[in-house]
Every structure is written in C-alpha cells, then in structure tokens.
Amino acid sequence: MRFGLLGTGPWAERTHGPALAAHDDVELVGVWGRRTQAAEALAARLDTRAYADPDALFADCDAVAVALPPDVQAPLAVRAAQAGRHLLLDKPLATTVEGAREVTAAVERAGVASVVFFTLHFTASTADWLDEARRAGDGGWLLGRADWLSPVFADSDSPYAASPWRHDRGPLWDIGPHALSVLLPLLGPVAAVRGARGAGDTVHLLLRHEGGASSTATLSHTVPAAASGVAAEVRGPAGVASLPERDEGPAVAFGRAIDALLASASGGVPHPCDVRFAERITQTLTSAEATL
Known part of the structure; x- marks a missing residue:
C-alpha cells in the first residue's frame, strides 16, 4: 500500500516515519509538513520525497499516516478521506466534537478504512491484556x-x-x-x-x-x-x-497499527480503534473539560 506521511515533528520522525519505511507491505511515497525545510529533511532521512501540497500527496498514495496536532489532523483527514484515502491517525482525533464528527462522516461517506493509534492497543503485552480482560470480565x-x-x-x-x-x-x-x-x-x-x-x-x-x-x-x-x-x-x-508494563517501543507498536489498517482496508471490517471509537473518546474529553 502506498502511504503518505503528514507531519515532521518528533512523533513523525521517531515513530511514524521509521515504522512506515521499514514495513514490508508499505511504499512510503512522500512526506508533507507545515514547514517545508523540515519536510525535506525528514523525507531525505526516510529516502522518499517531500511534497509542497498535501492534496498532491493524496493523489499519489492509497493511505495517509498523520502525525500532527489534533485540530490540524482533523480537517486534513477529512480531505484525505474525500480523496478516497485510508486513514492511520493519531489520538486524539480532534479536540472538538464537531471536528471528530466531520472525520467520521467523511470516512463513512467515502467507505475508507480507519485506524487511530492508541498505543496500548498495538503494544503486544498490553493488547493481549486488554483482550484477556475483556474475555474474563x-x-x-x-x-x-x-x-x-x-x-x-x-x-x-x-x-x-x-x-x-x-x-x-x-x-x-x-x-x-x-x-x-x-x-x-x-x-x-x-x-x-x-x-x-x-x-x-x-x-x-x-x-x-x-x-x-x-x-x-x-x-x-x-x-x-x-x-x-x-x-x-x-x-x-x-x-x-x-x-x-509495556515491553516495546512505540515504533514497533505503530507497525502493528499499519498491519491493522492494511487488514481493515482489504477485508472491509472496521477495526475496534477506528474513528468512531476515537470520536466517542473526544466526546468524553469534551464533556470532562466543560466541568473543570
């Protein structure tokens, strides 16, 4: 699957980028960032190209991985979904209920797959514990x-x-x-x-x-x-x-999130950590913030 990476900060540099570049079933076609020089530098380290326009990157890929602040992520995720691209997003999906709902609506209209990277769900030890606790309870x-x-x-x-x-x-x-x-x-x-x-x-x-x-x-x-x-x-x-305790780094866990998106995209079955789940978490956090 051809992936585009959105973002150039430490999370993109240390987690998203290395995991995408190392994945056997991924072709990392390019990087876009809000800072042109940073995008060019990260693209060079990942042996890919920098894009000046996110929509041009969407046109060249099948899926996007987003490592950007949530309220930058949300509108770009909508645009990527509208272009028919699968979404590998980060938490929180957005910091407003409206922003999260717009992403979910775009995903549902386009029929694309989505996975949101909640780290504990993709780290082997904690993911296994969650499955066992769900069954036991x-x-x-x-x-x-x-x-x-x-x-x-x-x-x-x-x-x-x-x-x-x-x-x-x-x-x-x-x-x-x-x-x-x-x-x-x-x-x-x-x-x-x-x-x-x-x-x-x-x-x-x-x-x-x-x-x-x-x-x-x-x-x-x-x-x-x-x-x-x-x-x-x-x-x-x-x-x-x-x-x-977690027993592996986030880049390894992100590799499993890539696997999850590939499986959801090919099988058509929504992943438990999709944008709908992430939207519910945004709703809860918004309600909590209103009481502080």
Whole structure:
C-alpha cells in the first residue's frame, strides 16, 4: 500500500516515519509538513520525497499516516478521506466534537478504512491484556482506574516538552485518550463524567459508565520523574486485572497499527480503534473539560 506521511515533528520522525519505511507491505511515497525545510529533511532521512501540497500527496498514495496536532489532523483527514484515502491517525482525533464528527462522516461517506493509534492497543503485552480482560470480565467489571503520570513538563528532557498544542490542551487531551482507551472497552461507554484539577497540570476524572460501572483517571505531565508511571486496573466478580508494563517501543507498536489498517482496508471490517471509537473518546474529553 502506498502511504503518505503528514507531519515532521518528533512523533513523525521517531515513530511514524521509521515504522512506515521499514514495513514490508508499505511504499512510503512522500512526506508533507507545515514547514517545508523540515519536510525535506525528514523525507531525505526516510529516502522518499517531500511534497509542497498535501492534496498532491493524496493523489499519489492509497493511505495517509498523520502525525500532527489534533485540530490540524482533523480537517486534513477529512480531505484525505474525500480523496478516497485510508486513514492511520493519531489520538486524539480532534479536540472538538464537531471536528471528530466531520472525520467520521467523511470516512463513512467515502467507505475508507480507519485506524487511530492508541498505543496500548498495538503494544503486544498490553493488547493481549486488554483482550484477556475483556474475555474474563464478559461485561461484568464494576470498577476501574487508569493513571498516566509523566514528567514531560516537570524535569524531563522529552522532545515533546516543546509541543505547543500539549502546553495549550494539557494532559487531559494528550494522555487522557490513552486512559480512556483502556477503560471504555472494559467498562462500557461513558454516561457521565466530571473533572477536577490537582497540583500542577494534573486532572482527575470520575466516570460513570452506561452499564453501571464507575472508574477514575488521573492524568499529569508535571509529576517529578521519580513519581511518574502508567497504571490501570479493573475489578469485578472475576477478580482484579492489572495492566502490565509495556515491553516495546512505540515504533514497533505503530507497525502493528499499519498491519491493522492494511487488514481493515482489504477485508472491509472496521477495526475496534477506528474513528468512531476515537470520536466517542473526544466526546468524553469534551464533556470532562466543560466541568473543570
């Protein structure tokens, strides 16, 4: 499948680009970015060409992978879908319900495949755990929690610390999708959510799920490195199921997301992490933000 890459930042450079270039079933036809020089530099490193116009790139490919801020991603995803291109997108899909709905509507009208890269669903250890927990609970999990605590804006040298959209939208929108991507498949859709602010940029969420279960999430980019970490668990009649540690890098996981898009495009079966799932997460985050 011929892919175009949209984006030139650290996520495109470290994850999307290398995974696309290394995939046996992908031809990376080109890169487009908002900064021409950055696009040319990344294209050279990936042994492909830079495009000055995203629509020209759409015309030359079968699918696009997007590594851009969410509210830049959403309108470009609509244009790519309208051009008949399959979509490998990043989370969050958009930071407005309207933006997310426009992408979903474009995908449905065009009949293209879509996969949104929720990392835990494509990392081997955590993906297996999610499948096992789903089967073990069989809809009976009662309680859940997900904590995603990072030092990106505290005392780290993370390349993402300079990200303007992460500064503007905070951990709710950057890592909130990861937490919800664990809780929703196991506990069900969210019926109501409330948020509260904590120290630094920390956000706490309290969620009630449609089937009667409840859960919490704590999200932060300002915890000290010694206090950082990712944890999640669900509890119910089957006992306690705790998320294992991730055991591989994001580029490997992104390779599995590419596999998932290829399979969905060839088989016509929607992937569980498609734009519809991502739209529901945007709806939940929007509702949470309104209560802060």
